[in-house]
Amino acid sequence: MKLRLSLSILMCQIFAFTSPALALNEVVAALDNPLVSIDTGFTGSKVLLFGSREVEGDVVVLVRGPSHTEVVRKQERIFGVWANNDQVSFSDTPSFYNIASSDDVSNLVSASTAQRLELGPEYLNAYLAPESKSISNDTKETFWQALLRNKKNNGLYATKAAKVKFLGKHLFRADFIFPSNIPVGTYLVYVYLIKDKKVINSQITPLYVSKIGVEAAIYDFANRHSFSYGVLAVIIALIAGWTASVVFRKK
Amino acid sequence: MNIYLPIAELSVNIFLLLGMGGAVGFLSGMFGVGGGFLMTPLLIFIGVPPMVAVATEANQIVASSVSGVVAHTRRKNVDFKMGSMLLIGGVVGSTGGVWLFSALKELGQIDLVIKLSYVIFLSSVGGLMFVESLRAILRNRSAGGNGVGHKRKDHSGWQHKLPFKMRFRRSKLYISALLPITIGVIVGILSAIMGVGGGFIMVPAMIYLLGMPTSVVVGTSLFQIIFVTANVTILQATTNQTVDVVLALLLLIGGVIGAQFGARAGMKLQGEQLRILLAIMVLGVCIKLAFDLVVTPDDLFNLSTGGGH
Numbered sequence: 001m002k003l004r005l006s007l008s009i010l011m012c013q014i015f016a017f018t019s020p021a022l023a024l025n026e027v028v029a030a031l032d033n034p035l036v037s038i039d040t041g042f043t044g045s046k047v048l049l050f051g052s053r054e055v056e057g058d059v060v061v062l063v064r065g066p067s068h069t070e071v072v073r074k075q076e077r078i079f080g081v082w083a084n085n086d087q088v089s090f091s092d093t094p095s096f097y098n099i100a101s102s103d104d105v106s107n108l109v110s111a112s113t114a115q116r117l118e119l120g121p122e123y124l125n126a127y128l129a130p131e132s133k134s135i136s137n138d139t140k141e142t143f144w145q146a147l148l149r150n151k152k153n154n155g156l157y158a159t160k161a162a163k164v165k166f167l168g169k170h171l172f173r174a175d176f177i178f179p180s181n182i183p184v185g186t187y188l189v190y191v192y193l194i195k196d197k198k199v200i201n202s203q204i205t206p207l208y209v210s211k212i213g214v215e216a217a218i219y220d221f222a223n224r225h226s227f228s229y230g231v232l233a234v235i236i237a238l239i240a241g242w243t244a245s246v247v248f249r250k251k
Numbered sequence: 252m253n254i255y256l257p258i259a260e261l262s263v264n265i266f267l268l269l270g271m272g273g274a275v276g277f278l279s280g281m282f283g284v285g286g287g288f289l290m291t292p293l294l295i296f297i298g299v300p301p302m303v304a305v306a307t308e309a310n311q312i313v314a315s316s317v318s319g320v321v322a323h324t325r326r327k328n329v330d331f332k333m334g335s336m337l338l339i340g341g342v343v344g345s346t347g348g349v350w351l352f353s354a355l356k357e358l359g360q361i362d363l364v365i366k367l368s369y370v371i372f373l374s375s376v377g378g379l380m381f382v383e384s385l386r387a388i389l390r391n392r393s394a395g396g397n398g399v400g401h402k403r404k405d406h407s408g409w410q411h412k413l414p415f416k417m418r419f420r421r422s423k424l425y426i427s428a429l430l431p432i433t434i435g436v437i438v439g440i441l442s443a444i445m446g447v448g449g450g451f452i453m454v455p456a457m458i459y460l461l462g463m464p465t466s467v468v469v470g471t472s473l474f475q476i477i478f479v480t481a482n483v484t485i486l487q488a489t490t491n492q493t494v495d496v497v498l499a500l501l502l503l504i505g506g507v508i509g510a511q512f513g514a515r516a517g518m519k520l521q522g523e524q525l526r527i528l529l530a531i532m533v534l535g536v537c538i539k540l541a542f543d544l545v546v547t548p549d550d551l552f553n554l555s556t557g558g559g560h
Contacts, residue, residue, distance in 0.1 A: 042255040043262045068556050073359050075551045081367070081544040084359045084553070095556065146552030153550070180255070180262040183556070211257065218257040222492050230488030233310050233496050234481045237503070241317025244507040248318075 027053045027193035027201045029061070034205070036178055037212040044180040047207065049100075049189060052170045057195035058102045059164045060119055061174045063207065065096025065156075066185030069129050072143045072150075088143040089129035095183040097121055097151070100162035100174035108194045117192065117199070121148050121157045155179035184209050258495035259303045265501065267297065272505020279315070279506070280513025281520075282529050283469070285476070287312050287447035288376075290502065292369055292536050301365045302356065303495055305446030306487035310499040312448045312480040315506060316473045323470030330421035330467045334474040336428050337453070340435020341442070341479035348443025349486040356491065359555065363544075368445050370541045376451050377533030384526035391523070422463045422471075430461055435475065443483050448476035 029051030036045050049061055070093045073084040101108065105119045114123045126144040128135070135143075151157035156179070164174045187207040192199050211219050222229045254265045271293055279286035287308050294304035323329050355361040413427035434456045438449035453472045457463045463471070488494040517525065 038255060040255055041253060043253050071359070071555050073553050073555070075548060075553065081363070082548055082551075083363050087359060143552065146550070147554060149550065150552060150554040154554075181260065215255060215257045218496065222258055222488065222494070226489045226492055227485065229496075230485035230494060233488060233494050233499065234313055234484050236496060237310055237313035237481075237484070237499065238317055238477075240500070240503050240507070241314035242321065244314070245318035245321040248507075248511050 027051060027059070027191055027203055029189070029191040029203055029205060031189065031205060031207055034207050036182070036207065036209040038182075038184065038210065039213050039215055042180060042215075044182075045178045047176045047178060049174045049176070049191070049205075051172050051174075051191055051203075053172065053193050053201075054170070055193075055195065055200075056169075057193045057200060058108050059172050059174075060101040060105065060108065060190075060192045060194060061099065061164060062117075062119065062190040062192075063096065063098040063176055064094045064188050064190070065183055065209070066094075066187070067092045068095050068183075069093070070147055072147045074143070074146070086139075088132045088135060088139065090126055090132075090144065090147060091129040092127045093147070094124070095185070096156050096178075096187065097124065098158045098162070098176050100164045100176065102164040102166065102172070105161065109197050109199070113197070113199065117190075119192075120161065121152070124148075154181060156181070156183075178209070182209055184211060254497070254501070256299075256495050256498050258307075258493065259299050259498060261298060263297065263299075268498065268501040269505040271297075272502035273509035274505075275502075276315075276506035276509025277513035277516070278509075278529065278532070280510035280515075281517035282513075282525060283517070284529070285312060285315065285448040285450045286506070288369070288373065288445070288451060289532070289536060291365075291446045292373075292540055294498075295366070296539070299498070300493075301362045302352075302491060302493045303498070305352075305365060305444070306484065306491065306493035307495045307499045307502075308446035309442065309480045309483040309487065310494050310496070311502050311506065312446075313477055313484060314499075314503050315510070316448060316477045316480065318507070318510075319473045320470060320477060323473060326470075327421075328467050328470035329474050330419055330463070330471045331474065332417075333419045333422055333424075333431055333461075333463070333467075334471045336417070336431035337435040337438075337471070337475040338478050340432035340437075341439040341475055342435075342482055343432075344436035344439020345443045345479050345483045346439075346486060347436075348440040349483060349490060351440070352443055352487075353490050365444060366540055366544055368441070370537055370544065372441075372445070372451075373533050373537035373540070377530050377537055380526055381530035381534065384523045384530060387523045388527070421467055422461075424462060426461060434460070435479075438475075439479050439482075442476075442479050443486070446483075448473075448480060450476060 029049055032048040036047060053059060069089055069091045071087055071089045073087040075082040076085040099120050105114055118124050126140065128140060148157060152159045162174060162176065164172050166172045187209055189205045189207050191203045193201040252265050253262045255262045275286040275290045278289065291304050291308045295301050320329065352361060355364050411426065413429050415428045416425060417428045418425050434453060438453050441447060441449045441452065450472050454468055457468045457472065458465060484494055
């Protein structure tokens with residue numbers, strides 16, 4: 001993740017040095033709210049991105065969640081029941097991936113550029129985790145496709161690109177829907193301005209998805225002080241049970 | 252109104268949870284069962300991860316057993332010495348069970364093991380209960396309700412040849428301590444893996460294997476269940492972080508209220524009819540679980556997120 005971020009920053013700097021008319025090519029964007037907060041009533045959220053481009057060109061917006069190792073398991077029928085059998089681990093896989101673009105990505109850039117910038121789930125690069133390095137390419141492809149399919153079914157990867165809408169000549173907006181099962185962490189929003197099959201400018205904005213209030217307090221407590229959390233859970237249960245027996249005693 | 256469960260990481264309707272707690276509480280009050288073996292599968296059906304369902308249900312059982320034990324202690328229906336022996340086994344079994352649980356989680360097999368254990372136990376308990384209550388109903392019809400005499404306690408079985416004999420005054424027994432300890436170990440393992448108190452195994456074992464008087468059986472088993480489920484809760488929280496207190500509390504509120512109404516409703520119905528109803532319900536849950544294991548899934552591949560960046 002860090003590597004990818006610094007690469008992107010480097011890329012922006014290269015753009016800065018190579019394009020003499022930077023101010024003219026610039027694309028700027030901002031989120032209506034850079035914090036998606038998961039509270040007690042959380043059922044999912046909408047994230048709105050507004051931006052402006054200085055020159056005509058197409059716009060692609062990516063939202064990437066924090067990267068994790070994902071384990072894909074294949075079920076097989078063993079003694080009549082379906083049980084997990086073979087497994088393949090992929091490292092550095094974005095936990096969440098969404099995309100919006102003003103036109104079909106394949107019309108905008110060459111396949112190699114789309115692959116390099118990972119413009120869409122189908123262009124994401126699969127990295128095998130060390131423990132799965134020895135598998136064949138066919139197996140890797142089958143399990144990778146299964147990962148994409150599962151992520152799409154869970155609403156965590158875009159099934160198709162949303163539309164970037166232009167409001168007049170300069171302004172544009174993109175709407176993203178975050179389902180209630182989104183993973184927490186620091187997300188990155190990449191905005192690319194594309195003209196004549198080339199990325200002429202880009203911008204990266206962070207977006208934070210975090211549990212807040214009671215939810216956050218309970219989750220943190222459960223993970224950081226797990227023993228005390230367990231003891232407290234038992235004490236709460238003891239008090240609740242005892243209270244119930246007292247309240248209903250006379251009836 | 253939806254509530255986001257912090258550990259299950261799931262948004263669920265709050266009234267659904269209260270209603271489930273109430274319904275299972277009603278049944279447990281009516282039939283005098285713990286209800287864990289119904290609640291855990293129900294939680295799995297609404298989408299709570301099986302690991303969270305098991306650990307959270309253990310936490311809820313702590314509460315429901317406490318209110319039961321208070322009532323039984325007042326009536327002096329708890330054999331603390333026997334309970335302690337069961338407890339020693341229970342602590343060993345549940346600690347081993349949580350270790351086994353974590354190992355199976357690493358292997359990616361824990362969900363399957365939880366569901367399979369449920370299918371096995373629900374089918375045997377539900378089946379036995381169904382046959383037994385059906386027989387009782389038929390017998391009552393033909394014999395005009397005359398009771399069948401109880402078999403005398405057998406003092407010559409293999410269980411009386413074991414060493415480490417101990418006297419249990421409340422139960423009026425002189426038996427080997429190994430027996431209750433072994434029962435405790437088995438129930439402890441079940442408690443850790445299935446999120447149940449284990450009363451449905453322990454109560455018959457205490458009556459038929461140990462020969463305890465029925466009056467002290469329920470109170471004593473509840474006494475053991477409190478400590479074993481407390482041990483499971485703490486260990487699950489520490490090793491797997493799968494105890495959701497918000498979920499446990501919501502189920503608890505519904506459960507406590509439901510149990511009160513259930514107990515009253517239970518007094519108005521006949522024993523055998525009650526039990527055949529419970530048996531049908533248990534078998535229904537079992538069939539649904541078994542069906543989900545056997546039917547070909549929509550996608551043969553599934554995903555789980557490991558840690559790391």
